Amino acid sequence: MAKVLMKGNEAIGEAAIRAGCVHFFGYPITPQSEVPEYLAKRLPEVGGKFVQAESEVAASNMIYGAAGVGVRVLTTSSSPGISLMSEALSYIAACELPVVVVNVMRSGPGLGGILPAQSDYLHATKGTAHGDFKMIVLAPASVQEAVNLVILAFELAEKYLNPVMVIGDGMIGQMMEPVEFPVEGVGKPLDPGNWALTGCKGRGKRIINSLYLDPEICYRHNLKLTAKYEEIRKAEQRFDTYNTDGPYDLLVTAFGMTSRIARTAIDELAQEGQRVALFRPITLNPFPYEALRAAASKAKRVLDLEMNMGQMLQDVRMALGPDAAIDFFGTAGGVVPSPDQCREKMLESISKTGSRPKAKGARRNP
Amino acid sequence: MSIYGARATDFLPSGGLVMVVGNYGSGKTEVAVNMALRMSERGAGVSIADLDIVNPYFRCREARDLMEAHGIRVVIPPGAQVSGDLPIILPEIKGMLRPAEGRASIFDVGGDPVGARVLSSFREHLDGAPYELWQVINSRRPFTGDVAGCLRMRAEIEESSRLKVTGLIANSHLVGETTTEVILEGHRLAREVSEAGKVPVVFVTAMAELADSPELDAIDAPVFRIERRMLPPWLRACDEREDPTMPAARPVPLGRAREF
Known part of the structure; x- marks a missing residue:
């Protein structure tokens, strides 16, 4: 396939489509707005669904819901918007659902400005939201690498049933570089495994829930998650x-x-x-x-x-x-x-x- | 010798109003900044207005120091608003719609129909005055890789700007990975769009490194040599290479880097 010249944000959107993700819920914010802009145009062409939510809080709960029914799903935002989305990320991690989130970082704290920054490193890697959970966090250094890592992000999210964040500064969203996409359909249909809510006709019911009032059950759930993070730590380091x-x-x-x-x-x-x-x-x-x-x-x-x-x-x-x-x-x-x-x-x-x-x-x- | 080399540049007007439109990332700003520098070098009094209310980074305001060093008037929002993403239209813009004899106005317009909408507010002020509205096309960009896509973009821009496209600029490139084949492919597309849409190809751009390639002799339109001005921070501008005809101004692509 011939190389095309793309803005990082557009390339992120296209990479998601190539990974087989045709569902996007999000909200515009500079400097990532070209992702929803691009997907609003492209997703109808591939039979997908694009929803501009009423806020980032809504968007992140929409991806929670979409992942829960076994749909491959993406949201993107920029720093202040990611803060708003964070609560749902804790729920998604708790329920072990695969989602991909892209943070095109701008300067902060607060509303900060629209220019590039890398100041959400700790937020992404150490303290995204309440509770003991970790996301896999991938940081590209070129538009091509952003494409590759978005595709990888979906693979990892589904392998570990965990949220994966691709994080870049505003420049990577805004700059243009030549990129190449893998030929066709890297993304096989998502395997709904034994967790997705697909209708329980002929099988036992499944429940997606993060409320564990029994401390021992909640403790065991934390131990299970911790074991998974340890597995990720051993297998997924890249540099x-x-x-x-x-x-x-x-x-x-x-x-x-x-x-x-x-x-x-x-x-x-x-x-x-x-x-x-x-x-x-x-x-x-x-x-x-x-x-x-x-x-x-x-x-x-x-x-x-x-x-x-x-x-x-x-x-x-x-x-x-x-x-x-x-x-x-x-x-x-x-x-x-x-x-x-x-x-x-x-x-x-x-x-x-x-x-x-x-x-x-x-x-x-x- | 001019930094633009041996290729002819008579196709650039010596005055009047030129507005540069096109889809996101088609290269409008790079073309507009290079045109401003070249027209100024040829003796026109040039004003350039950054009308990009869409793009947050890599706007022509980033090349302000360089252009001002060449005596070009750069009309951009004042103070801290320069790093905002607000739709600011300065009052000076209206004065630029009808440039005086020997002066040229260049409008670097935001991308897509949404960026071109700002022009619709000028139609009454133009009131039949002459203008050029040039559509920049890069065949390697999404949505404008074929004739239908380019014509659709043109129709949408014309609808939102309430003005008519008067010319095409073939600006096919892959930045550092551009080859003469990419330029020729872009020229072929521009010709087809030109025939289908009945507007001329004003010029074909070629990055400085490729502008003198004999392969480009096959192009039956003027070839405009482009020096890359909108740079990511890890690349150095041509001024920092050897170029005695240019002052040592360097576009700082994003926030002014200094210590506090």
């Missing part, structure tokens, strides 16, 4: 590295779009003989702690770059322990760090290691 083949003095950690900016700076510094590598988690949950520890063991220092005030930094510190030398540079409010700024911060960190630049044309990965 990407850059420039890690040769020796390096500094390891940069960054996720999503920030990693692209970091790579530009890393390439430019390589020309000057500075050896900097990059570690990019793709699954923000489960976070690849061991892989980061291994990558950092070759570096003298770590620099964490984010478009927030230091959220993934907590996981980086958790991975590397209290004695690790970790610097941090973050921007907020919709301000995007420039390659020059990242470069300066990298040089500052390198200067603290006492390393001298190596010969020009140092080794680089293609």
Whole structure:
């Protein structure tokens, strides 16, 4: 199939369709509004259903209901809207239903602004809503990767019967890049298993419910969920590295779009003989702690770059322990760090290691 | 030598009102900014208005510093409203509808019929004054990959703007992955749309890296060399490469990056 040029938001919508999802419930908010805009046009063409809900609260409860009857379903929003949706995500996780949620992050807190940010990292990975539950959280760094991860998100949601969030800053929703889609129907029809409400004629009834007044039953349910999260932790960690083949003095950690900016700076510094590598988690949950520890063991220092005030930094510190030398540079409010700024911060960190630049044309990965 | 190279650019007007419309992401802003720079270089007094009330990022206001360094008047919302997503129409816009002799006005209009609707409020003020309304087409974008899609987009834009499309701009590309074949394919589509819709192809765009390719000689319309100005933050603009004819202004694509 020929490549097409798509906005991230449009590509996310199309990827869902290719994954076999033809049901969308959502509400517009900048900078993700092109997802509902695109799907409002496209879903009728493929026999799907598009509903603009009266609010994010309504939309997230609609996906709860749709998933409950065994329908593959998507919603998307941006930071403040995701906050509104969060209550239902706790219910969906409790009832073990497969849904995919996309958060195209904007700056906060509060209404913040419409420009890009990465400040919902902790919300997505640690504290989406009440109760002990975890979502799988995937962070793409290009429009093509957003396509691939949306398709993967549906697979994982259905494999583990759990909500999966694809999270990107506003840029990934708004920027345009060439993309390719898998040929046809990656998404086989969703298997309603032994849980979906499909009408109980000829079989026993099924109930989807998250109220457990008996403490022991609720406790057992939590143990079951915890065992599932442990299985996910072991099996689903994903990450990407850059420039890690040769020796390096500094390891940069960054996720999503920030990693692209970091790579530009890393390439430019390589020309000057500075050896900097990059570690990019793709699954923000489960976070690849061991892989980061291994990558950092070759570096003298770590620099964490984010478009927030230091959220993934907590996981980086958790991975590397209290004695690790970790610097941090973050921007907020919709301000995007420039390659020059990242470069300066990298040089500052390198200067603290006492390393001298190596010969020009140092080794680089293609 | 002009940064736009040897390809002719006489097809660009030296004055008057040009409005650039098209579907989302067809490349209106990139085309409008490049036109403004080129027309200004050729001696026209150029004003450009960012009428994009649809798109939140990558609007021509992001190339403001560069254009102002070239003496182009950039009409955009003031202060913090510049980073909003509000439908703000400045009073200066009305003055731009009938540019004085030797001056040109360019309107960079928002995408799709919803973005073009803003133009409908100008029809009475135009009152028969001449204008150009150019539809930008990228054959690699969803919904405008074939003649029917382009004609539908045109009809919807004409309905919501209450104005008539007067020309087509073939702007087929895949950013960094563009090939001459993509440009030629876009030209073929624009010709078919032109024949079916009875409006001329004004020009075909080609990214600077490809503009001098001999394959493009097959195009029987003017070829306009485009320098990429609307950049994601990890790419560097052409000004930071070697280009003595341009001042070292660089579009900061999104929020101004600085420390507080």
